[in-house]
Amino acid sequence: MADYSFNGGIVIKNPYLVDKVEIIQAPLPTKVVLSLQQLGGQVKPCVSIGDYVLVGQVIASAKDGFSVPIHAPISGVVLSIDKQTIAHQSGLKSECITIESDGKDKWIDRKNNHVDFLHYSTKALIEAIQKSGIVGLGGAGFPTHIKIDKVVDCHTLIINGTECEPGVMCDDALMQFHPREIIRGVEILLHICGAKRVIIAIEEDKQVAYHALLTFNHNDRISVNQIPTKYTSGAEKLLIKALLDVEIPSGGFAVDKGIICQNIATAKAVFDAVISHRPLVSRIVTVTGDGVRPNNFEVRLGASFEHLISLVSPNKRVHNYRMGGMMMGIDVADINAPIGKTTSAIFVNNQVQKPVIQECIRCGQCSEVCPVGLLPQQLYWHAKSENIEKALNYNLPDCIECACCDYVCPSHIPLASYFSFAKALGKQQTREQDKSNIARERFECREHRLERNKLERTQMMADKKKVLKEKMAKEQSQKQKVDEAMQRVKQAKDKR
Ligand code: SF4
Numbered sequence: 001m002a003d004y005s006f007n008g009g010i011v012i013k014n015p016y017l018v019d020k021v022e023i024i025q026a027p028l029p030t031k032v033v034l035s036l037q038q039l040g041g042q043v044k045p046c047v048s049i050g051d052y053v054l055v056g057q058v059i060a061s062a063k064d065g066f067s068v069p070i071h072a073p074i075s076g077v078v079l080s081i082d083k084q085t086i087a088h089q090s091g092l093k094s095e096c097i098t099i100e101s102d103g104k105d106k107w108i109d110r111k112n113n114h115v116d117f118l119h120y121s122t123k124a125l126i127e128a129i130q131k132s133g134i135v136g137l138g139g140a141g142f143p144t145h146i147k148i149d150k151v152v153d154c155h156t157l158i159i160n161g162t163e164c165e166p167g168v169m170c171d172d173a174l175m176q177f178h179p180r181e182i183i184r185g186v187e188i189l190l191h192i193c194g195a196k197r198v199i200i201a202i203e204e205d206k207q208v209a210y211h212a213l214l215t216f217n218h219n220d221r222i223s224v225n226q227i228p229t230k231y232t233s234g235a236e237k238l239l240i241k242a243l244l245d246v247e248i249p250s251g252g253f254a255v256d257k258g259i260i261c262q263n264i265a266t267a268k269a270v271f272d273a274v275i276s277h278r279p280l281v282s283r284i285v286t287v288t289g290d291g292v293r294p295n296n297f298e299v300r301l302g303a304s305f306e307h308l309i310s311l312v313s314p315n316k317r318v319h320n321y322r323m324g325g326m327m328m329g330i331d332v333a334d335i336n337a338p339i340g341k342t343t344s345a346i347f348v349n350n351q352v353q354k355p356v357i358q359e360c361i362r363c364g365q366c367s368e369v370c371p372v373g374l375l376p377q378q379l380y381w382h383a384k385s386e387n388i389e390k391a392l393n394y395n396l397p398d399c400i401e402c403a404c405c406d407y408v409c410p411s412h413i414p415l416a417s418y419f420s421f422a423k424a425l426g427k428q429q430t431r432e433q434d435k436s437n438i439a440r441e442r443f444e445c446r447e448h449r450l451e452r453n454k455l456e457r458t459q460m461m462a463d464k465k466k467v468l469k470e471k472m473a474k475e476q477s478q479k480q481k482v483d484e485a486m487q488r489v490k491q492a493k494d495k496r
């Protein structure tokens with residue numbers, strides 16, 4: 001077997017083991033909260049308070065080609081359209097639609113489908129994907145239709161089935177229980193982007209899922225490759241390097257090199273949208289941590305974190321909550337926050353005393369594990385002293401904030417947080433620099449304009465003076481001529 005590995009990274013065993021990976025259907029929530037915020041901006045509600053809605057009905061329409069519509073995940077009545085807390089790093093509230101369930105789970109009519117998808121144009125299929133509200137389910141939530149629409153000369157489609165973080169099992173569960181739908185979804189994506197081949201990447205420790213995919217794959221353009229179980233193998237650029245030995249340069253995109261990456265859950269969502277005409281109204285979420293009995297749930301979007309946590313028998317201790325992975329996730333204070341399209345996991349951990357941060361002892365361990373070859377120790381000094389220029393010289397923008405360096409640091413320094421802060425500060429400084437450049441340009445333009453006006457005025461005055469002088473000279477000469485004529489007349493008179 002080929003060695004699809006990369007430098008750096010760390011091997012972290014799943015700290016919250018389960019006997020068997022499963023998918024449990026979570027009960028219907030009594031209410032759901034759907035955020036209108038998307039990457040491209042806020043979408044517009046097309047329902048009013050008091051409206052009755054069916055599952056799959058569009059409740060907020062896409063405002064442009066960069067957003068996707070939002071569908072009702074439950075049937076019931078629109079309770080409110082207002083600002084609510086969502087699980088987001090910013091901690092800010094977002095405009096949301098709240099639906100109260102009628103408990104009936106009544107769906108819209110879903111008769112249309114594209115089972116024979118090969119007979120449909122890529123345009124029609126991309127439209128079906130956009131109308132189904134599909135965004136990348138791996139983390140960033142980038143609209144899928146945009147990623148597959150913009151591709152030119154795609155040679156390889158990579159389907160990322162590597163569970164990006166230790167402890168997260170939702171993709172493993174999906175591959176074990178829906179291999180047929182995933183392979184079909186991959187074939188649809190392949191038909192759309194016209195790649196020569198597809199590589200489904202899966203980690204070596206997911207043998208059940210690997211064999212399930214092999215069983216249902218009869219397409220010789222699709223291969224299923226096992227890669228070493230190592231964090232951060234799921235990071236897009238590292239995966240491309242490991243599988244194809246292609247470097248995506250700093251600031252570059254995979255698509256520029258003819259490569260498209262999609263998450264395995266996105267492929268399943270594409271199958272649902274195109275073949276079953278089922279919009280994205282639910283997702284698989286792993287609920288794990290040492291405060292609960294870990295499991296995977298298929299849950300309707302907009303259900304609260306609390307709704308899922310109550311299903312995994314949380315112990316009576318005080319907990320910390322985290323959304324996403326244990327490494328790159330974000331801490332969540334309010335478990336009434338709703339589950340969104342990118343909520344892959346919820347960690348419920350017993351609250352423990354955080355280790356005291358010590359001085360850097362220059363052990364160099366952080367450099368050894370950095371998967372993108374940075375020097376975190378040096379970056380740390382510059383980030384800490386807010387010397388962004390120096391941090392940029394040490395390739396700060398290349399940091400993927402994976403926290404491998406934090407994990408190994410014996411001094412418990414939260415390095416990745418420093419880098420994230422430094423990046424934000426860098427962006428702010430660039431914005432301020434841009435603003436000051438604009439202000440300086442405006443000032444210079446104004447000065448130039450004033451100078452030009454002054455010159456014009458001086459010129460005008462000089463012109464006026466000249467005209468006046470000429471006029472006076474002319475008048476003087478005329479007067480002189482008149483005087484001379486008068487003189488001549490007088491002289492003539494005198495002679496007579
Ligand atoms: S691992 Fe921590 S202590 Fe060691 S060099 Fe890096 S920052 Fe310093």
Ligand code: SF4
Pocket residue numbers: 369370371372373374375376398399400401402403404405406415416419
């Ligand atoms: S957080 Fe950044 S610096 Fe630290 S290991 Fe990851 S990529 Fe390297």
